[in-house]
Amino acid sequence: MAHAVQGIVAKGKGLPVELTTILVPDPGPGEALVKVQACGVCHTDLHYREGGINDEFPFLLGHEAAGIVEAVGPDVVNVKPGDFVVLNWRAVCGTCRSCLRGKPNLCFNTFNATQKMTLEDGTPLSAALGIGAFAEKTLVAAGQCTPVNPDAKPEVAGLLGCGVMAGIGAAMLTGEVQRGDSVAVFGCGGVGNAAIAGAKLAGATTIIAVDLDDRKLEWAKQFGATHTVNGSQSDPVAEIQAATGGNGADVCIEAVGHPEVLRQAFYARDLAGTVVQVGVPTPTMTMPDIPMIDFFGRGGQLKPSWYGDCLPSRDFPMLIELHLQGRLPLEDFVTETIGLGDVEDAFHKMERGEVLRSVVVI
């Protein structure tokens, strides 16, 4: 039996999203039906709405969510009805080349639900990042459900499902920030500020936040930035060099998704330093035109970071515990809680820079 519930659907490129009835199938083998309690609004949802990811409209948006498992398919063993879970977009397969090499955090063959959720007329929906959680219920692969301590609030826990995990992981896992490192973070939205929080947790002593918006830089200080640079007023590369004894930062994290920002991150880095690209580019963007001798001559590493290279089963429960112990202020990412019908409005607030995260609470 399909469940008729309300969900937020993007029907075409650039069109305002609509609250509409969707049909969610009962879980089949390997699947779980989840009653969504909270789902954050991530910039990637807006990228989908703008056709910046692919053109497989209509999309069921939302992918940064927590909820309660309502039902599971016949063979599911990792979760059961009643479990409090954070949804993830890295349900590892265990058998691909990367999993077999002992690197499931880079799994090349992640799972999503096999059955499609649909509009009432049967049109299949593409679920954002294989999740689609701006909905009262969603259908996912059981491996996309990570049980965590139910003492955490859903609107806070769900943030680990995408942007906050991506940011923390960009610093701690991809960037491998060490105690005493200097770190520069470009773009201080939910992802960038999470990278700042991750750099602080890892023991970085100099954390330089770069944004074009002073409100974002104020938030960045709350999360642990020791220096801030408004890139519309001064040159971030020169400012970062000045804050690091003229050398540049050990780790530069690009959390915008723009070639010019990648160029800045590249040149703001110390010799043998690391650039982490966590911001998502659009399909038409190209790498900045950088002399190859600069790439070779500076050494170090340029590393794209999908989902902060996280392993949800290892990292979500651990980060929730750190949060419950007061060591990771996840609640500070929640600027506002909103209803399902307010997602379009939340996109505009995000574009105007008014929020770190608007979180839909159902």
Ligand SMILES: NC(=O)c1ccc[n+]([C@@H]2O[C@H](COP(=O)([O-])OP(=O)(O)OC[C@H]3O[C@@H](n4cnc5c(N)ncnc54)[C@H](O)[C@@H]3O)[C@@H](O)[C@H]2O)c1
């Ligand atoms: N790699 C991943 O796994 C992953 C996961 C989630 C989100 N993302 C991506 O991360 C990026 C950030 O997401 P978000 O939710 O934090 O978005 P956001 O819109 O909340 O934040 C982006 C920030 O970048 C700032 N900015 C824009 N242009 C800038 C510039 N030239 N220099 C400095 N700062 C600038 C904006 O003022 C804003 O504060 C997006 O591209 C998103 O798609 C990636």
Ligand SMILES: [Zn+2]
């Ligand atoms: Zn795999």
Ligand SMILES: [Zn+2]
């Ligand atoms: Zn996201």
